[in-house]
Amino acid sequence: MDNCIARQPIIGKDGKIAAYELLYFQNSQTVDSPHDFHTAQAIVQFFNQLDESSFLDGRDAFLSFTPNLLMQNIPRVFDPHKLVIQVEDSVLVHPVARMMLQRYKKQGYRLSLSGFQFNSRYMNILSLIDILKINFDGISQKKLDTYLSVAKEFNLKLAAYHIDTPEARALAESNHFDYLQGTSVADIAQSKAQKNPKHLQSNFFRLMAAATREEPDLEEIAELIGMDVTLTFSLLKMVNSAYFAIPNRVKDIKQALTILGLGQLRQWIYLLSFGGEGDFTDEIIKISFQRAVFCQALSQEIPDFPLAYSEAYMLGMFSILDRLLDVTLEEALKSLPVSDELKNGLVKKEGMCGSLYRLTIAYEQGEWPRVTRIAQELNLSMETISRKYLEAVDYVTSTWNSLMEPFDGAAQTDENENKE
Template sequence: MEIYVARQPIFDRESKVYGYELLYRNSETNAFDPSVSDEQATSELLINSYFSFGMEKLIGKGRAFINFNKSLLTQEMPLLLDPRKVVVELLETIEPDEALYEVLIKLKQHHYTLALDDFCVDYKYPRLVHMVDIIKVDFMQNTKQEIRDIYNTMRQSGKVLLAEKIESQEVYEWARDMGFDYFQGYFFSRPSLMKSHAVKYISPQDIAILKEMSAKDPDFKKIALIIEREPITAYKLLKLVNANFTKSYQISSILQALALLGVDTLRKWFTLIMVHKLAKDQPKELIKVSMQRAKFFELLGEKNEFLREKSHDKQAYPLKDKNEMMLVGVLSTMDVILGKPMEEVVKELPLSSNIISTLLMEKESPYLEDYKALLAYEKGDFDKKEVHELAEYDLPEIYFQAVEWSEKMIILS
């Protein structure tokens, strides 16, 4: 399946490319499909840009200007992106409320650059204007006098000014002489269409849940709000509760279900949902391998904690992070699932150096011997040095528990 992204360059006063506005497209016609909602368009744009094209390929060393509607902003979707590479564009149609202002404050605290799109002289939300960094002035919808007034007012407020919809040399020179900082429009370039092949992906909502679950103290209210908009995820969550508690236990809200299961169970479950979605068209056995490895590493980490606690020689049992180890297991089949080298997979993900070095089988990995032992055990090579070195870890029991757990989880996921 082919997917599309259009990009239009934004130039600085020296005619150098500052960045690109990324635009949703769903065909080679290179035009926006009005039947697609703003939320769907931005969600698909983000997925296609990050997972299919790769953001570096689209913007190089520049910045990506990406439109967000009110719904995606209140879900805090921009927080999934690198603030050094992205400019968060607020659609001019947004009607702000206190919830939105709180999100914008949070984005500013995290050093995101905010831009207000298609600004016109009659814009009626001064508080929102005050919060943004860049004003994109619409040169088609404002008169010359209105543009001068906007420029003078916003320049006094310290705003960066971008002249958009520039369609002639004359208008460009006029805007440049006035003092605008950046320029965009058909005069420079029409949006250029880029085409690639779709890869399997999870939704921005799933990524948001996983990101929240990775926090030290996850916000269950925020997670519940996202799940309530995802019926299939909500259904699977209730199935998980049913599997862990008696049927007489009545659930009255998603928040209650989350609280019942607890952080550790939810972390495991959401991570496995991600693998399941990515491997949708793959043999079920491949998903099972990911789950087995994840559980194997988690149990191995727990056993290491137990042996270290008992031993007087702590150096014999160096500290190992069982959560890191579990994620190694989860991601260990991603190269096969995504159909790309593991070097490319880890480059696209915000992983710790320990996880990356293990997945790439690098000698500096603190878990390399554990990973080699697992691979040997899966092949039945029980005489391997790595397996013998873990003799006191009771690998047969750990492996059996991992297989049993994966069988159960593959049904629930």
């Protein structure tokens, strides 16, 4: 039985991920299928096997349920303090809708309302609602004003979805929406990207410490650089510059470090320590890391995939370079030593590389028909894709959280010097 679940990020006012909407798929049926008995069992089974805190990374979850799923108490597999139950019209038409929602409200669950209409079945439950979700696809300011007045009267938080353009984002921000949801975190984070993007600072401190040890570990240094798209981009661009005059283009981080040498590596890190000023969200770096791990893992399952293991990682990682550098992907990739297969995959979405890239984006967005179609093209089972996605999320979350821990390398260095 093919069960898949994806996370679609919901951004808070600070531009960081505040929650995830969970998009569920089982045997070509979504969570709001009328034939949902087996879907309900699959959700329970799924979360019995899944580390929920790792998958959600400590954030809240938004999830839609049908009346049947609500009647079966399926939301109770979630911590009430971490779940927002999304209420849609299919729930409101149920004869005991208000009673069901009152019960979940008393148990501590928050409720969000989508597709609001000025009729009795919507107005009668507004006193139970915490968040009003507004569809921004083609919305006018006049229509938006009516929603804002309702939210103000009932003291509701506001969430905007279908934030797919800069204009929609600007409209939501100017009206002080609490949550924004679009096609991807990268699209929303684009306004915070810079020509000289900032590296992940906590990771950078660890890189500095690793490179300045008496006997540096090349494997550790390569791993730290490989977690950060800005460091990877900078390293490969520098090593392949005219200064080094390398006859063959360098595509691998370890190979680049070998060519650079310890002395120049330390100089490069020193120079980077002065750059990257400004307000740049770490979330865009995190999504590139997630895509890199996912693409690399899936590439091993695809027969005759044209990229090497390390370059499949770059396929996912470099997919956000256009947003990171505020240029087209084609322009960003010109200065990098990547294969034509990778370039065509990212820029033109052609070939097996293009199919893997399209699969990654479709899975992130929960576009299950597209995922199913591309999976067939690549001879991948939905079970394999789902498993690799969950493994990637788990690995990235645990690695990322370890990077976010306060770095005490400086204190350890001082302590060692005092001992000497």
